[in-house]
Amino acid sequence: MGESQAKDLEFKVLADIFEKLEKTTKRTDMIALLVELFRKTPAEVIDKVVYLMQGKLYPDWMGLPELGIGEKLIMRAVSMATGFPANVVEKEFKRLGDLGRAAEVLKQKKRQAALLAFFGTQQAKPLTVSKVYNTLDKIAKTSGPGSIDLKVKLLGGLLQDATAKEAKYIVRIVEGRLRLGVAEATMMDALAIVYGKTKAARTLIERAYNLCSDLGYVAKVLAERGIEALREMKVTVGRPIRPMLAERLSTPREILMKAGGKVLAEYKYDGERAQIHKKEDQVWIFSRRLENITHQYPDVQEHARKYIKAKEAIVEGEIVCIDPDTGELRPFQELMRRKRKHDIHTAMKDYPVSVFLFDILYVDGEDLTEKPILERRKRLKEIIEETERFRLAEAIITDDPDELEKFFLKAIESGCEGIVAKAIHQNAIYQAGARGWLWIKYKRDYKSEMIDTVDLVAVGAFYGRGRRAGTYGALLMAAYDPEADMFRTVCKVGSGFTDEDLAKMADMFKPYVISHKHPRVDSKMEPDVWFIPQIVAEIIGAEITLSPIHTCCWGKIKPGAGLAIRFPRFIRWRPDKGPEDATTVHEIMEMYHKQLKRIEEAQAARAKI
Numbered sequence: 001m002g003e004s005q006a007k008d009l010e011f012k013v014l015a016d017i018f019e020k021l022e023k024t025t026k027r028t029d030m031i032a033l034l035v036e037l038f039r040k041t042p043a044e045v046i047d048k049v050v051y052l053m054q055g056k057l058y059p060d061w062m063g064l065p066e067l068g069i070g071e072k073l074i075m076r077a078v079s080m081a082t083g084f085p086a087n088v089v090e091k092e093f094k095r096l097g098d099l100g101r102a103a104e105v106l107k108q109k110k111r112q113a114a115l116l117a118f119f120g121t122q123q124a125k126p127l128t129v130s131k132v133y134n135t136l137d138k139i140a141k142t143s144g145p146g147s148i149d150l151k152v153k154l155l156g157g158l159l160q161d162a163t164a165k166e167a168k169y170i171v172r173i174v175e176g177r178l179r180l181g182v183a184e185a186t187m188m189d190a191l192a193i194v195y196g197k198t199k200a201a202r203t204l205i206e207r208a209y210n211l212c213s214d215l216g217y218v219a220k221v222l223a224e225r226g227i228e229a230l231r232e233m234k235v236t237v238g239r240p241i242r243p244m245l246a247e248r249l250s251t252p253r254e255i256l257m258k259a260g261g262k263v264l265a266e267y268k269y270d271g272e273r274a275q276i277h278k279k280e281d282q283v284w285i286f287s288r289r290l291e292n293i294t295h296q297y298p299d300v301q302e303h304a305r306k307y308i309k310a311k312e313a314i315v316e317g318e319i320v321c322i323d324p325d326t327g328e329l330r331p332f333q334e335l336m337r338r339k340r341k342h343d344i345h346t347a348m349k350d351y352p353v354s355v356f357l358f359d360i361l362y363v364d365g366e367d368l369t370e371k372p373i374l375e376r377r378k379r380l381k382e383i384i385e386e387t388e389r390f391r392l393a394e395a396i397i398t399d400d401p402d403e404l405e406k407f408f409l410k411a412i413e414s415g416c417e418g419i420v421a422k423a424i425h426q427n428a429i430y431q432a433g434a435r436g437w438l439w440i441k442y443k444r445d446y447k448s449e450m451i452d453t454v455d456l457v458a459v460g461a462f463y464g465r466g467r468r469a470g471t472y473g474a475l476l477m478a479a480y481d482p483e484a485d486m487f488r489t490v491c492k493v494g495s496g497f498t499d500e501d502l503a504k505m506a507d508m509f510k511p512y513v514i515s516h517k518h519p520r521v522d523s524k525m526e527p528d529v530w531f532i533p534q535i536v537a538e539i540i541g542a543e544i545t546l547s548p549i550h551t552c553c554w555g556k557i558k559p560g561a562g563l564a565i566r567f568p569r570f571i572r573w574r575p576d577k578g579p580e581d582a583t584t585v586h587e588i589m590e591m592y593h594k595q596l597k598r599i600e601e602a603q604a605a606r607a608k609i
């Protein structure tokens with residue numbers, strides 16, 4: 001018995017940590033709590049602990065069924081487990097506005113007598129992580145006739161065995177509302193402390209995660225076989241690789257200098273990034289955020305099956321809507337329209353797409369991520385039978401800034417966003433999960449008078465006045481600091497929202513509202529409402545200025561000052577981006593320096609006149 005217990009973890013330990021995590025306001029405390037938790041967690045269940053902490057059962061990309069139990073059914077299960085009739089559960093839920101809390105309160109008051117009659121006289125054993133996870137897994141996978149009742153029964157049984165606090169968190173997980181805001185980076189920091197003492201350990205963990213996109217699996221390998229085992233982690237068909245990303249610059253000269261003199265420049269197509277995996281006749285398509293989007297693109301699947309001439313391969317490209325009559329590229333919004341359509345077959349007919357391939361990461365047993373780009377591109381060309389709907393991205397190799405600028409203008413004219421210039425030296429490997437200088441994007445909007453658009457994370461909100469009374473009037477926005485894994489504020493945005501945006505805003509943010517500043521947020525401003533950093537918006541502003549209140553790049557340019565975006569305007573939500581995909585504080589700093597340079601140049605030019 002001792003043995004079997006040692007291989008599991010009491011769910012109470014996890015629930016206690018959840019509760020503490022909800023109250024922390026410092027990232028270092030958050031890590032300390034995770035370290036404490038991982039130290040207590042046996043290898044057998046560490047993957048389950050990692051998933052549950054993210055409020056999930058599996059990584060999203062697996063495309064496995066989600067828990068998907070509606071509020072009504074959860075209330076039935078709570079009623080079953082507490083002995084209170086459904087209308088009492090509903091009243092408590094309405095009063096508290098939180099089903100998890102309602103379950104907790106009712107569990108505390110539960111009618112013991114009614115329960116004994118219902119479930120018999122057995123005394124409940126303490127819940128374990130495996131028990132909770134396996135029951136939730138069963139709930140998720142049950143389907144077909146009678147499955148609804150079975151799901152309610154399974155959940156009811158679990159809640160019956162749970163303590164009040166455990167019930168609160170089980171309900172939140174089932175509802176998909178756990179939302180502790182624990183990022184993968186935070187968990188990796190904690191895992192590195194527990195399983196490896198050096199900085200190299202953190203790098204190894206991250207590399208393994210970048211290759212398999214499954215932190216539960218990485219944690220399990222670590223706990224079972226130690227840090228060295230991670231070195232053997234390989235690219236696998238069917239498991240997405242975290243995408244390589246680009247830095248940005250705004251002149252061909254700078255790009256060439258930064259990239260080592262000569263580049264492979266490709267059109268930057270404006271569509272959806274797709275990582276296409278093929279194994280014999282089986283095809284998977286993963287989005288930039290690693291969601292499994294295979295079912296949205298039967299046409300792309302078909303092309304991959306037909307035109308990838310290899311048994312197994314992982315390639316990357318951009319899916320773009322095209323005009324079937326002229327072959328011209330259509331704008332990004334058209335692809336969004338296709339994605340919103342329910343009937344995939346009409347969507348496919350109304351919005352045909354082409355795929356423009358730009359990379360290959362694996363082919364027939366060979367990992368190509370460590371190979372330089374020109375070799376990858378050559379391999380890609382060898383295995384793709386190019387057609388109008390499935391072909392390689394338009395590209396040139398050049399060391400001439402004028403030629404690069406011409407190619408950029410041609411790309412814009414063809415309906416692209418600009419170009420991506422890629423370094424071609426021997427070390428220009430595929431840096432999974434990293435934004436680095438091996439890829440540099442050069443986009444049209446960098447040329448405007450306005451500063452570049454940025455993608456920022458909402459970390460708080462201010463109530464509106466006048467016409468906006470009753471909803472939010474402005475959002476507090478932050479850039480991401482990847483080294484510290486923190487969000488640092490850079491502006492308060494109140495303009496650019498349509499009436500419809502404003503009307504929907506409070507509901508949209510409701511699940512992310514918390515009573516205090518989130519531990520990963522660095523802010524001197526005190527908004528009326530704090531959020532868990534999750535929702536990303538694209539913002540444009542007039543310029544970047546030094547600021548005594550915003551914390552982005554604090555003290556980096558001048559003591560006692562950070563950087564802020566002046567006159568920010570909301571452009572659109574970016575549901576395709578997660579909080580860690582937001583513009584970084586380094587990018588804001590770059591933009592600030594660029595702007596200074598532009599001003600100096602303009603002044604010098606004026607002085608000459």
Ligand code: ATP
Binds near residue numbers: 244245266267272273
């Ligand atoms: P953006 O918001 O500018 O699209 P991003 O943050 O999604 O940027 P970046 O790494 O900055 O991603 O820019 C590269 C993106 O451009 C890729 O994610 C991909 O979707 C798209 N893209 C289009 N054409 C290419 C290409 N030829 N090579 C690489 N990426 C390309």
